[in-house]
Amino acid sequence: MGNLLTLLFTGLLLHSVSAVVLEDFQVAQPPPVPRDAKQCTLQILQRDFAFSFGSAEVVTFSPPTDCGLPGSWSGITLNLTVTSNGTQFDRLGIFTFQNVEIWRTSTPEPSRGDGIIWTYIKDVTRYIPLFAKPGTFILQLDNLIQPGLDGIYSTTVHATFYASSAAHPPAKKADLIIPLSTFANNTGDDASVPPSFSLNVTLPQNSVGIYAELYASGNGNEEFWYFNAPNQFLPDLPPGITFGQGPFRELRVLVEDQLAGVAFPYATIFTGGIIPTVWRPITSYGALDLPTYFLDLSPFIPVLVDGKPHKITLDMSSAEDDHTVLQNWFVSGLLQVITDSSQKRTIGSIKSYSADPFAQTSASVSTGANGDVNFTVTATHKIHIESEYLSGSGKSTHVTWTQDLQYSNIQNYLKNGSVQNVFQHAQGNCVSLHNDIVAVADSFSYPLNINITLLSSNGSSFNAAFDHSYNRDLLPSPLITGSKISENQISSGFFNISPAGNTGNGTNANTFEYIDADGNTYGRKVTALLNNITFDVQSGNLAPVTVRQSTSVDQGLFEGSHARLPGGRVVS
Ligand SMILES: *[C@@H]1O[C@H](CO)[C@@H](O)[C@H](O)[C@H]1NC(C)=O
Ligand SMILES: *[C@@H]1O[C@H](CO)[C@@H](O)[C@H](O)[C@H]1NC(C)=O
Ligand SMILES: *[C@@H]1O[C@H](CO)[C@@H](O)[C@H](O)[C@H]1NC(C)=O
Ligand SMILES: *[C@@H]1O[C@H](CO)[C@@H](O)[C@H](O)[C@H]1NC(C)=O
Ligand SMILES: *[C@@H]1O[C@H](CO)[C@@H](O)[C@H](O)[C@H]1NC(C)=O
Ligand SMILES: *[C@@H]1O[C@H](CO)[C@@H](O)[C@H](O)[C@H]1NC(C)=O
Ligand SMILES: *[C@@H]1O[C@H](CO)[C@@H](O)[C@H](O)[C@H]1NC(C)=O
Ligand SMILES: *[C@@H]1O[C@H](CO)[C@@H](O)[C@H](O)[C@H]1NC(C)=O
Ligand SMILES: *[C@@H]1O[C@H](CO)[C@@H](O)[C@H](O)[C@H]1NC(C)=O
Ligand SMILES: *[C@@H]1O[C@H](CO)[C@@H](O)[C@H](O)[C@H]1NC(C)=O
Numbered sequence: 001m002g003n004l005l006t007l008l009f010t011g012l013l014l015h016s017v018s019a020v021v022l023e024d025f026q027v028a029q030p031p032p033v034p035r036d037a038k039q040c041t042l043q044i045l046q047r048d049f050a051f052s053f054g055s056a057e058v059v060t061f062s063p064p065t066d067c068g069l070p071g072s073w074s075g076i077t078l079n080l081t082v083t084s085n086g087t088q089f090d091r092l093g094i095f096t097f098q099n100v101e102i103w104r105t106s107t108p109e110p111s112r113g114d115g116i117i118w119t120y121i122k123d124v125t126r127y128i129p130l131f132a133k134p135g136t137f138i139l140q141l142d143n144l145i146q147p148g149l150d151g152i153y154s155t156t157v158h159a160t161f162y163a164s165s166a167a168h169p170p171a172k173k174a175d176l177i178i179p180l181s182t183f184a185n186n187t188g189d190d191a192s193v194p195p196s197f198s199l200n201v202t203l204p205q206n207s208v209g210i211y212a213e214l215y216a217s218g219n220g221n222e223e224f225w226y227f228n229a230p231n232q233f234l235p236d237l238p239p240g241i242t243f244g245q246g247p248f249r250e251l252r253v254l255v256e257d258q259l260a261g262v263a264f265p266y267a268t269i270f271t272g273g274i275i276p277t278v279w280r281p282i283t284s285y286g287a288l289d290l291p292t293y294f295l296d297l298s299p300f301i302p303v304l305v306d307g308k309p310h311k312i313t314l315d316m317s318s319a320e321d322d323h324t325v326l327q328n329w330f331v332s333g334l335l336q337v338i339t340d341s342s343q344k345r346t347i348g349s350i351k352s353y354s355a356d357p358f359a360q361t362s363a364s365v366s367t368g369a370n371g372d373v374n375f376t377v378t379a380t381h382k383i384h385i386e387s388e389y390l391s392g393s394g395k396s397t398h399v400t401w402t403q404d405l406q407y408s409n410i411q412n413y414l415k416n417g418s419v420q421n422v423f424q425h426a427q428g429n430c431v432s433l434h435n436d437i438v439a440v441a442d443s444f445s446y447p448l449n450i451n452i453t454l455l456s457s458n459g460s461s462f463n464a465a466f467d468h469s470y471n472r473d474l475l476p477s478p479l480i481t482g483s484k485i486s487e488n489q490i491s492s493g494f495f496n497i498s499p500a501g502n503t504g505n506g507t508n509a510n511t512f513e514y515i516d517a518d519g520n521t522y523g524r525k526v527t528a529l530l531n532n533i534t535f536d537v538q539s540g541n542l543a544p545v546t547v548r549q550s551t552s553v554d555q556g557l558f559e560g561s562h563a564r565l566p567g568g569r570v571v572s
Contacts, residue, residue, distance in 0.1 A: 021083075022531060024108040024118040024271075024281045026288035027487070029514035029522040030542045031123035033075035038163035040067035044078070044137055049091075049153040051145040056187045057155075061097070062134040067163040071132030074168040075125040079158040082107065085115025088151025089562045090272040090287075091143050092219060092330070094188030095157075098135040100179045101189055101215050101332040102127050104290040107141070108271045108283055109562060110151040116280075120288045124159075126213075126336070126480050128173045131159070140188035172479045176204065180212070180312060180333035190215060190332040194324055196315030197331060203304040205345040208391045209338035210297040210304065211440065211477035214331070216251045216265055216316065217290055221326040225249050226267050226409060226424045226448060227566035229375065230363045231320055236373045238417035242567040245326050247409040247424065248319035248379050250359050251293065253333070255300045256311055259355045262381055263293035264405050264426040266446050266470060272562050274452060274464045278493040278506035282528050285470055285487050285510070294476040296432035296440040297335065298399045299387040302348040319361035319377055336477055344392025352386040359407070372414045379407040399439075403430045418454040420566065434478075441475040441482070452565070459565070465492035475517075483516035495563050502563070505530045514540070 042064055047057040063070040078095070088110050095103040103122050110116045124131070143153055164170040178201055181189035191197035203210065218225045221243050229237055230246040251263040268291070269284035279287070297304075304310050314331045317323040340346065359381035366374045383403040390396045405428030412421040427445040431438060449467040468489050475482035493506030507529050514522040521540035528534060538544065 021114045022111065022116045022281055024116050024283060026120065026283045027285065027510045027512045027524050027526060028289060029520070030544065031075065031077050031121055032481070032516060032518060032520040032542060033077055033123065033125070033162050034168040037074055037165060037168050038067055039160050040064035040163070041158050041160045044157040044159055045139060046156045047139070049141045049143045049155055051143065053142045053144055054187070056138050056140040058136060058138050058186055060134060061137040061159075063131055064161050067161045071128055071173070072164050072170045073128060073161045074164040074171055075123070075162040076128060076131055077160045078103065078122045078124055079119060079160065080105065080122065081117070081119045081156045083115060083117045083154045084110035084151045086110055086112050086151035087562070088143065088149055088153070090270045091141055091153065092217065094140040094190055094330070096138040096140070096181070096189040097127065098130040098179070099181050099183045099189050100127070100130055100177055100334045101181060102130070104215050104217060105288050106270050107153055108280070108287070109276050118288070122289060125171045126476070127177065128171055129177050136185060138186075138188060174336035174479055175339040176337040178203070178335040178337060180314065180335065190330040191314070192328045193314065193316050193331055194327070196313050198311050198313040200309035201312050201335070202307070202309045204337065204339050205305045205307050206340040206343055206392055207301055207305050207337050208340045208346055208389070208395070208397065209434070209439070209478070210301060211336040211479070212253060212261070212295045212297050212333055213336070213476065214251060214253065214263060214293040214295070214314070214333040215290070216263070216293070216329055216331045217268060218249070218265070218329055220328050221568060222329055223270065223273070223564065224566040225325070227411065227420070227422050228326070229411065230377060232363070233365045233373065233375050236365060236367050237413055240567055241413065241417045241420065243326055245324065246319045246363065246377055247411070247422070248359070248361060248377050248407060249325065250317050250379070250381065251331065252315050252317055253295060253297070254313040255297065255303060257313070259357050259383070260297055260300055260385070261295035261383060261401065261403060262359070262405065263295070264407055264428060265293070266291045266426075267424065267448050267468070269466070269468070272564050274450070274563060274565055275493040275495045275504060275506055276563050277495060277504035277530070278464070278466065278491045278508055280506070280531055281533070282508045282510050282526060285468065285489055291470070294440055294442060294474070295430075296399070296401045298432065298434065298439070299350060299385040299401050301346055301389050302350055302387055305346045317358055319359070319363065319379055323358055336479055340391040340393050342392030346389050346391050348387055348389025350385065350387045352384065355383040355385065356381070359405070371416055372412070374410065374412050377409045381405045397434050399432060399434050401432045404428055419451070421451045422449065424448045438475060439478050441473070443473040445469070445471040460498070461494070461496040462565070463492070463494050466490070481516050481518050483514060486513040487511070497563065514542070
């Protein structure tokens with residue numbers, strides 16, 4: 001023990017001489033904003049998130065006046081740059097502006113010595129109507145400082161506005177953005193479900209298009225929701241190995257208690273997920289920019305435009321008999337509304353409605369004499385809604401909204417639960433047509449495989465391997481450019497928890513392709529081995545002109561890393 005400690009300590013001293021700050025990043029396309037446009041960059045906030053639980057950063061933000069008339073911009077990006085040095089868990093970050101959630105992120109776990117830094121450039125062009133006026137900007141980043149946790153997230157957020165011109169016309173924008181939020185003025189505006197979250201919303205009477213965007217992430221006992229077991233099979237499993245309520249999750253939107261649409265969530269793995277050292281310096285896909293979900297609520301225009309408040313509900317349901325999930329999911333959303341040029345009320349009716357309130361599901365189990373347990377959960381959900389409406393200016397619209405979604409989840413609990421594997425696949429097609437023109441389209445496929453092997457009976461050391469994809473051909477609404485992303489991450493690593501300092505390693509191979517309807521392209525192949533970038537090629541017309549020098553950081557000791565496993569097990 002003494003020798004080992006000495007060795008580790010010497011190693012640390014050597015590293016502090018030779019190492020450099022670790023630059024973490026999530027692979028993503030650079031925002032397709034015009035680089036040659038006039039730009040105005042303003043600082044929104046600067047904050048050291050130390051003990052910040054319940055103490056969000058709340059500032060007033062006003063748009064620039066020297067990049068054209070407010071709202072006339074061709075694009076807007078946010079630059080989040082954070083440094084940290086010490087020990088800390090990953091934390092969720094929720095950006096709210098004008099009571100609308102505009103970005104959900106999470107923090108890479110820091111390390112001590114030279115620490116870490118990351119920058120993420122987020123495209124917020126679709127929120128131009130919010131940025132056109134002064135308002136309250138809130139960054140909620142609930143961090144804890146306590147014995148054993150001293151990592152502070154030192155955070156700066158800038159906004160860059162891109163002026164429009166003949167070459168770069170103003171970005172398309174909604175006439176109005178309506179929050180589906182808690183309207184809190186002192187913290188993030190997402191709601192914690194269960195129970196379901198409902199609010200009353202009043203739409204303009206001349207609405208002719210209503211497009212929803214939804215935010216959702218599983219946290220607490222729902223962080224590894226895809227590893228949860230159906231309640232009926234829990235008695236077959238070794239105790240404490242995972243949670244109940246099954247692995248199927250469906251985000252539902254209801255209008256006046258009638259189902260309007262659903263989303264099968266992508267499984268974002270946070271950077272403390274299972275093997276923290278696998279997610280350095282390449283984070284899991286989505287960790288810095290969680291995907292959101294898009295539905296066309298236009299078929300409900302006939303119900304919503306009477307000038308009265310209407311109840312809209314967001315909830316998360318499971319495949320269990322009572323459809324409930326554990327604590328907790330953070331959800332919020334917004335409606336991008338298009339209004340008619342006349343002030344007159346839109347009139348119409350829902351012509352056809354075919355949707356079960358919940359997905360159709362099945363579950364089966366196979367148990368072996370040796371105690372092995374395998375189970376499978378499947379789900380499908382089909383929705384078809386048709387409406388017709390006539391705008392005040394005399395345009396009639398026939399709108400259809402169709403969703404056809406499939407889901408399967410197979411889990412293996414082998415060798416007394418020391419092997420725990422999940423094979424999940426959520427996929428589907430969603431499309432809305434307005435007079436036969438596609439308005440919203442989402443073809444997605446999210447295969448996920450994770451194999452965990454515990455190497456000691458007390459669970460203090462383990463291996464895991466991940467194969468995770470995000471394939472999505474998405475047109476979010478007629479206001480937002482459609483894009484296609486093919487993303488795959490294959491990664492694996494080892495982690496050991498010890499009072500003398502956690503150790504671990506990891507490899508990560510990330511392949512990413514982006515193409516959009518405006519002709520922008522971006523590709524990246526990047527691999528890492530134990531904090532070192534071993535291969536990195538970017539391509540496409542969005543690729544940076546000068547490619548960043550890859551950093552080499554050799555840190556064998558991961559004192560800063562905290563791992564979490566399914567079932568709330570372990571581990572600090
Ligand atoms: C982002 O902001 C940081 C400072 O907070 C700055 O150093 C960096 O250059 C900015 N990155 C871009 C791409 O604007
Ligand atoms: C990180 O924090 C440690 C103390 O925990 C300190 O010794 C070290 O100098 C810090 N590194 C940087 C880059 O500030
Ligand atoms: C937030 O502030 C707005 C405007 O002052 C107010 O209408 C709203 O009720 C406040 N929200 C809460 C939850 O207090
Ligand atoms: C919506 O408004 C109705 C009528 O004023 C009220 O009874 C109901 O509680 C409100 N619902 C919510 C979720 O605020
Ligand atoms: C469970 O699945 C594993 C992996 O496919 C297989 O080797 C094993 O035989 C299965 N056991 C049972 C009881 O179904
Ligand atoms: C499982 O645990 C039992 C009792 O603790 C033990 O006898 C058996 O050898 C273990 N089996 C395996 C495959 O580890
Ligand atoms: C866990 O068990 C391993 C041996 O299998 C041992 O080396 C280690 O100290 C144990 N860890 C804890 C925290 O008990
Ligand atoms: C997980 O284990 C299965 C069965 O042994 C194997 O086919 C699959 O490739 C493994 N997954 C990863 C990501 O290594
Ligand atoms: C990670 O550590 C484990 C355990 O020491 C070792 O077996 C494995 O080869 C290491 N992997 C890499 C990529 O260094
Ligand atoms: C990381 O790269 C540095 C510099 O090339 C090298 O010295 C070090 O051995 C590498 N570390 C690993 C774990 O490969």
